[in-house]
Amino acid sequence: MVISATRIDTLFGGACLVPPSRLAKMDMSTRPPLSPAEEDDEAALLARYAQGDAVAARRLTTALTPRLFGHALRVLGDHAEAEDVAQEAMLRLWRIAPAWRRGEAKVTTWLYRVVANLCTDRLRMRRSTRLDDIDEPADPAAHVEQGLQDAARADALQRALDALPHRQRQAVVLRHIDGLANPEIAVILDTGVEAVESLTARGKRALTQALIGQRDALGYDHDG
Amino acid sequence: MADVALEAMFQEARRTPAEVPARLMARVLADAEAVQPMAPRGEWRRWLGGLGGLQGLGGLITACCMGFWLGVAPPQGLPDLAGAMFGVQADQVDALDEDFDGGVLTAFGWDIEEG
Incomplete structure (x- = not known):
């Protein structure tokens, strides 16, 4: 069976359309976290999973779930929602496994795209239903006083990320935390490389503005 | 200076990935098992x-x-x-x-x- 964009669209209700031809055109040479050999491993493991190999399922779960969960958590800022998104993305991977054609798409790119679309759906729903349900940001100075400066910095970064428009947030997280290259991010976000560069630049500027007033409280005047 | 601080925060975020709940891993594995195609069972x-x-x-x-x-x-x-x-x-x-x-x-x- 051949994976076509139409086929995937049909399988997943159009929410996570992934044209393999576009994925195949990506330049993967600059993506730091995974080597081509590792990518091959993931596709090979997926093929083994499709043939009934339970060990392959465990290895894929261990290798991929933390990344997807981490990304979803950064973008959504909510543990429960991030868990649901990561589980749903992996479930879609399991279901598409028998029809997966190696060489046409990278497993991780396909998964990140599924996660990005699921996060976008949730952020849109949240924007329309939860405007009054946003927690007040905690005072970072309180953490510093308790000697939890690292936690305070992490919280501050997450709050600043949460305040970004969701496309900027996704682009910044994919680029600067997940460490993906701009061409791959462009495919994941279904946009052009220039648009990704613009999103990340604007996102970083907004983050800087959001954090600049907290530098003293976060200890950056002294150590960084 | 602000860029340096922001980059330091990114580095810290990369160094300390979120801890994945064990229940999530269990749920993912259960899904994998539930929808996995059966392995071929012999030549005949x-x-x-x-x-x-x-x-x-x-x-x-x-x-x-x-x-x-x-x-x-x-x-x-x-x-x-x-x-x-x-x-x-x-x-x-x-x-x-x-x-x-x-x-x-x-x-x-x-x-x-x-x-």
């Missing part, structure tokens, strides 16, 4: 699958039996290939039985040939 099952499974095999056996019977006793109007090959006609079987002292005519006329 693959062979059977190639024939179309048990239904296909049943149809093949029925077709073989039918073909054999048509060879033994072809209906009128069909050429009697066995008869043409061995020089006897199906409607002569009773007479042949008498002639050959109770011998039985099979599809290939082996008894006749031997008798």
Whole structure:
């Protein structure tokens, strides 16, 4: 069976359309976290999973779930929602496994795209239903006083990320935390490389503005 | 300076990935097991699958039996290939039985040939 964009669209209700031809055109040479050999491993493991190999399922779960969960958590800022998104993305991977054609798409790119679309759906729903349900940001100075400066910095970064428009947030997280290259991010976000560069630049500027007033409280005047 | 601080925060975020809840890993593995295709179970099952499974095999056996019977006793109007090959006609079987002292005519006329 051949994976076509139409086929995937049909399988997943159009929410996570992934044209393999576009994925195949990506330049993967600059993506730091995974080597081509590792990518091959993931596709090979997926093929083994499709043939009934339970060990392959465990290895894929261990290798991929933390990344997807981490990304979803950064973008959504909510543990429960991030868990649901990561589980749903992996479930879609399991279901598409028998029809997966190696060489046409990278497993991780396909998964990140599924996660990005699921996060976008949730952020849109949240924007329309939860405007009054946003927690007040905690005072970072309180953490510093308790000697939890690292936690305070992490919280501050997450709050600043949460305040970004969701496309900027996704682009910044994919680029600067997940460490993906701009061409791959462009495919994941279904946009052009220039648009990704613009999103990340604007996102970083907004983050800087959001954090600049907290530098003293976060200890950056002294150590960084 | 602000860029340096922001980059330091990114580095810290990369160094300390979120801890994945064990329940999430368990849920993902359970999903994987639930929807995983069955592994192939032996050569003969693959062979059977190639024939179309048990239904296909049943149809093949029925077709073989039918073909054999048509060879033994072809209906009128069909050429009697066995008869043409061995020089006897199906409607002569009773007479042949008498002639050959109770011998039985099979599809290939082996008894006749031997008798």
